[in-house]
Amino acid sequence: MPEPKSLRVAYGEALVELGATNGKMVVLDADLAHATMTSMFEAKYPERFFNFGLAEANMMCAAAGFAHSGFVPFASTFALFGTGRAYEQIRNSISYVNANVKFGLSHSGLSVGEDGGSHQSIEDIALMRVLPGMTILVPCDPIETRKAVFAAAAIDGPVYIRVARPIVENITTESTPFVPGEACVLREGGDICIAATGLMVKEALKAAELLAALGIKAAVVNFHTIKPFDSKRVLDMAKGCGAIVTVEEHSVIGGLGSAVAEVLAGNSSAKFERIGIQDRFGKSGKPADLFAEYGLTAANICSRCEALLGRGVG
Amino acid sequence: MDNASLTQKARQLRRDILKMLYLCQSGHPGGSLSSLEILMALYYKVAKTDSRKPRWEDRDRIVLSKGHACPALYAVLADRGFFPREDLWRLRQIDSHLQGHPDMNKTPGIDASTGSLGQGISIAVGMALAAKTRKAGYRVFCVIGDGEAQEGLVWEAAMAAAHYKLDNLVVLMDHNGLQIDGPNDQVMGLGDIAAKFAAFGLETRRADGHDIDSIAGALGSGHAGKPLFVQCETVKGKGVSFMEDNPGWHGKPMNDKEYAAAIAQLGGTVDA
């Protein structure tokens, strides 16, 4: 099994690999090439790498200009500064005109850790999800990150790849299906379904183990694509299990939890709960300490599932 | 405080910065060490602040726009009595008020939350404009990085500062020549920064950014009707030989050996 690594390293490696066959690809960064790992592409293809310095808004519009001129730009910075500071640039110069721009933005979510709430993007999925025509990919491990980069290049239009910073083990394999827009069932189970995205997929799988020990059969579905959203899978889950829990390293407002709620509302009476960041900001701390405090752990997922099913102490 | 004591103080504060960063194994040594004397000139010589009344209405405002250098600010604030020095050793821990980037709602003495580069200088413009509107006499000091000046927002702020004739605003640049991906000139050249600020309508001066008297001297009056820009010449990582002028130390944790060597260079021992 390929070794654990940070998703940003997997992202950098995938860019280098893609660059070998895709001559139209250019990579842009905003003074974070050594953090987003686009520095790997820069080392290999310096003539196709452009550092814009600390100027995220300029970089995003310049990416649109590259796309309008026949290139396939991958623009990178931290998720907060890409989707946040450059939001309106993405909205009008990229999304509004369906420009073929990809942005792999790293340091998403609480797992940024010690840098604190000013750097932890917990709203980026929400910001991108309201944009018509946007594709949002949230890989859960290094293998999936590579697939997301290749899938993004194959899509004609804007794609946001949400990249996390911690070093993580692979939980999928080369042969696990990865089709943008199609959620992937990682574990079957008929009592409750845990829908997870990004780093939370691993916690969901661990939670399913804990639940199994309690006699509860939990399915785990990996929503590596938040947009276009796999509504059909949600309705199937609701019918099959009657109870759905969403888990994301993002605000419960506007992300996976909201997307599932929007599908269920009026269409299903399945029991439902959203685990994620409950309408508050992040703060400094070690990622594991933050996950514990914010309830992004297998143990919490397990007890929320039990409570939703009316079992355990809740 | 006389100059000899300030020099001693700077060495002690550098050790505090390194201890904080070593203990949390994250954060930004290079830019913290380069901003120290700029912050000391403000807090020990020039600015009106009172640690017993951190929100005193007529205090001078100090905005560290390059928020990642907050270990230097925290060391100074603790030394000035805004909070206990022991708090420093909990930097970036989950139950600490000392966040990875300055937080005005958590830490006494912080006038503006920063960390997303480019925003602090615009906040400072608003504070200076508010002082003018209130006919209050306080000044607003804002410390920015040179890489930070690549943000368009910085120039929008400069334009507004000159337009509104904010002579109660001082922008101090920590001009260390480096950012994360390398030297400013290689990443995104800024050209003659002082000339650019002058073209935007600011009074511009230069100072030795590691000489407290030189910085304080540049902050005097004589810029009526214009905001003041002071380009402070600094060395990133100042005081630790292997960190000096090395972009690799922008945001790298120290291992035990590096920490011990750094503390020794600053005349200390690791458990002091």
Ligand SMILES: Cc1ncc(C[n+]2csc(CCOP(=O)(O)OP(=O)(O)O)c2C)c(N)n1
């Ligand atoms: C808007 C924004 N973009 C990117 C970053 C990430 N970042 C933190 S420090 C830094 C480099 C800053 O360089 P400079 O202003 O020269 O700081 P110094 O050399 O004084 O440390 C970058 C890109 C950020 N904090 N904010």
Ligand SMILES: [Mg+2]
């Ligand atoms: Mg600099």
